[in-house]
Amino acid sequence: MLSVLAPVAGATVGLEEVPDPVFAQGMVGPGTAIEPRHEAQEAVAPIAGKVVKLHHHAFVVQGENGRGVLVHLGIDTVKLDGAGFESLVAEGDEVEAGQPLIRWNPAEVVRAGLSPIVPVVALDAGGDVVSRTGTGEVERGGRLFQWT
């Protein structure tokens, strides 16, 4: 069982609240989403492992048994071309769960007219292998869901 930690602090709202049908319908995978606090912050690794993909605004960490977790900072944030995002690690780095990976400010994303919501998705996982995620406030690094 893999504990997936919250990459950001905020309100857990569920994937269905993500304003992108590909996430909302679970096409990327099962998981949840966090409405982050609108303040400058560092998003942390949800699990320990290798950063197999790093974009300005998103990353995938692959951990034990090859399981990969995608964290996407905001929706359509690719349009910002990295403005307001600072990578703190490089692709290929091994990271600890809870290690800061990207510095960003959800308030800036909102000012750009985009949603800062953060989907956290278990890749290549069936919907039934992710524990109920619930809703409510979560602290950064707090347990978000379990991947059995």
Added chain:
Amino acid sequence: MAERRVRIESRVGLHARPAAMFVSAAAAFDGDVRVAKAGGESVSAKSILAVMSLGARNGDEIVVTAEGEGAEALLDRLAEIANTD
């Protein structure tokens, strides 16, 4: 086996949204579907982790192969997804 070379027009490359659509289409196909960056190792096109990890960026050329009935139609669809933002 059907093969198609496709240049990625999606601005973000084969990342979250295009990757999910690409993998959903591939996963619905009965036969084997694989994707590689031109000159690189191929991975299963049915794994979103593998497809995202491929790191196919805007402007990269990918090679998609499919084996089975309807392979050409599938490749048409995958090429269309890779070319959509």
